[in-house]
Amino acid sequence: xxxMAKELSTRHLIGIKNITEDDIQLxxxxxxxxxxxxxxxIKKVPSLRDITVANLFxxxxxxxxxxxxxxxxRLSADIVNFTASSSSVSKGETLLDTVNNILAMKVDMVxxxxxxxxxxxxxxxxxxxxxxxxxxxxxxxPTQALxxxxxxxxxxxxxxxxxxxxxxxxxxxxxALSNVFCLNKLGAKVRVCGPPTLIPKYYEALGVxxxxxxxxxxxxxxxxxxxxxxxERQDIKYFxxxxxYHQYFGVTRQMLDELDKEIVIMHPGPINxxxxxxxxxxxxxxxxxxxxxxxxxxxxxxxxxxxxxxx
Ligand code: CP
Numbered sequence: 001x002x003x004m005a006k007e008l009s010t011r012h013l014i015g016i017k018n019i020t021e022d023d024i025q026l027x028x029x030x031x032x033x034x035x036x037x038x039x040x041x042i043k044k045v046p047s048l049r050d051i052t053v054a055n056l057f058x059x060x061x062x063x064x065x066x067x068x069x070x071x072x073x074r075l076s077a078d079i080v081n082f083t084a085s086s087s088s089v090s091k092g093e094t095l096l097d098t099v100n101n102i103l104a105m106k107v108d109m110v111x112x113x114x115x116x117x118x119x120x121x122x123x124x125x126x127x128x129x130x131x132x133x134x135x136x137x138x139x140x141x142p143t144q145a146l147x148x149x150x151x152x153x154x155x156x157x158x159x160x161x162x163x164x165x166x167x168x169x170x171x172x173x174x175x176a177l178s179n180v181f182c183l184n185k186l187g188a189k190v191r192v193c194g195p196p197t198l199i200p201k202y203y204e205a206l207g208v209x210x211x212x213x214x215x216x217x218x219x220x221x222x223x224x225x226x227x228x229x230x231x232e233r234q235d236i237k238y239f240x241x242x243x244x245y246h247q248y249f250g251v252t253r254q255m256l257d258e259l260d261k262e263i264v265i266m267h268p269g270p271i272n273x274x275x276x277x278x279x280x281x282x283x284x285x286x287x288x289x290x291x292x293x294x295x296x297x298x299x300x301x302x303x304x305x306x307x308x309x310x311x
Contacts, residue, residue, distance in 0.1 A: 011310040012124045012131040013303055015140035016181035024185060028150055030302035031295070038074055038297055047305050048077035054102050056112040057134070058084040058119075063269050063293055064134050064143070068111050071300035080107065095119065096126055103129055109307065112136075117174075130307045138172050138233065144268050145178035147299040149186055151292045152223055155264055160187035165217045167193045167251065168227030168276050171200050172234065175227060175268045180206050193217040194249060197238040198229075214249050218259060225266040226251050226277045242275050253280040264288055 008023050016024075037045055053072045057065050065081075072079050080102065084090065089098055099110065109130045112120055117139035124131045135141040153159050164183050170176045170192045183190045184207055191209035192199055204210055211217045218224060229245060239245050256263070265277075265287040273279050282289060 008306045008310055011307060012120070012133075013142050013307060014120050014124060014131065014133050016142045016145050016178045016185070017140065019142075021185045024146065024149070024182065027146055027299065027302045027306065028153065030306060031146075031150055031298040034074075034301040034305070035295065035298040038301070043074050044076055045074065046076045048072065048075035048308055051075075051108045051308050052078040052080065052106060053109045053111060053304065054080045054082060054099075054107045054129075055134075056082045056099070056102070056110060056114075058089070058112070058114045059135065061113055061134070063296065064113065064141075067293070067296040068132075068134060068143075068300050068304075070297050071304055074297065075301055075304060077109075077304070080105075095123070099123060099127055103127055109304065130310065132303060132307065135174055137174065138177075139174050140178045140181075141174040141268075142178050142182075143296065143300055143303060144175050145182040146303070147292055147296040148175075148179055148225060148266060148268065149182045149188075150299055151266065151288055151295050152188075152264070154291070154295065155288055156222065159183065161189070162223060163189045163191070163221045164223045164225060165191045165193055165211075165221035166225045166227065167214060167217065167249070169198045169229045169238075170194050170203065170227070171198045171238070172230035173227050175225075179225060180208055184208075191217060191220065195239050195245070214251065215255060215258070218251070218255055218263060221263055223264040223266060224251060225268070227268065228270060228272045228276050246275050250275060251277045251281050253278060253284070256281060256284070256286060262286060266292060268292070 006026050009020050055068055111132045111134050113134040114136050117137035119136050120131050120133040133142055149159050166176050166179055180190055192203055193211040267289050271282055
């Protein structure tokens with residue numbers, strides 16, 4: 001692969017809030033190249049051959065963990081995988097002690113998912129390795145937002161000017177916040193939609209529209225990114241029942257059939273079929289959900305490659 005002249009403005013990827021539009025475009029251009037690589041019969045390049053990456057997952061994950069691991073393997077990095085339940089964190093060790101012990105074994109980069117918002121920025125200030133945030137509590141999930149925007153660009157040609165609706169549990173979603181930052185930087189028009197109890201008041205100040213009407217939002221948008229209800233983060237009830245949530249906010253085939261245009265359906269996963277989205281929408285020709293997953297590997301390869309170049 002050709003070495004790119006440009007570089008990122010940062011040596012960590014903590015959130016989309018802290019990177020520039022140029023950074024995002026550079027990640028996309030690099031991911032275009034890596035997408036071509038991972039569709040070849042031989043999917044591996046030697047770009048990170050002397051780099052060791054630790055994947056620290058303190059919270060459950062399917063897509064992000066597997067996607068980062070594949071991205072690292074495709075770049076020929078050495079990998080160590082770590083989950084909270086099998087580690088000495090469960091014996092009372094601090095996060096910083098755990099990470100410093102791993103770094104003492106000559107690890108260069110850390111990919112971390114953690115339930116505490118701010119855990120990655122806390123580490124980035126205290127350790128010498130590059131940090132990539134793989135989701136920190138309700139704060140940010142930057143690689144998810146990058147792969148979402150990259151998938152919109154791939155499907156619709158560009159992101160600027162497109163109307164993107166984010167529908168669902170906005171209050172508990174790191175995906176929603178990172179998507180808003182990313183789409184705003186790329187010039188999309190953004191709307192969040194859901195029950196009033198699941199949309200924080202500060203969202204209007206982020207420069208997005210707010211709606212509580214799913215049918216009208218689907219008529220408005222070019223792309224609907226549907227989010228699940230994050231019950232694991234809800235200690236009180238925000239709506240009466242999942243059945244009522246589905247009745248008022250679930251995206252259904254009938255809603256799509258009522259539109260006089262085609263829209264793109266996205267979902268970051270995991271999907272709760274029959275709650276926020278029906279199977280005949282998730283599996284329809286409108287859906288690019290599995291393309292999002294495929295693009296995640298190319299985006300994560302790009303992020304790791306560009307951060308490694310920053311040292
Ligand atoms: N989209 C996403 O973060 O999925 P996982 O929780 O499975 O990683």
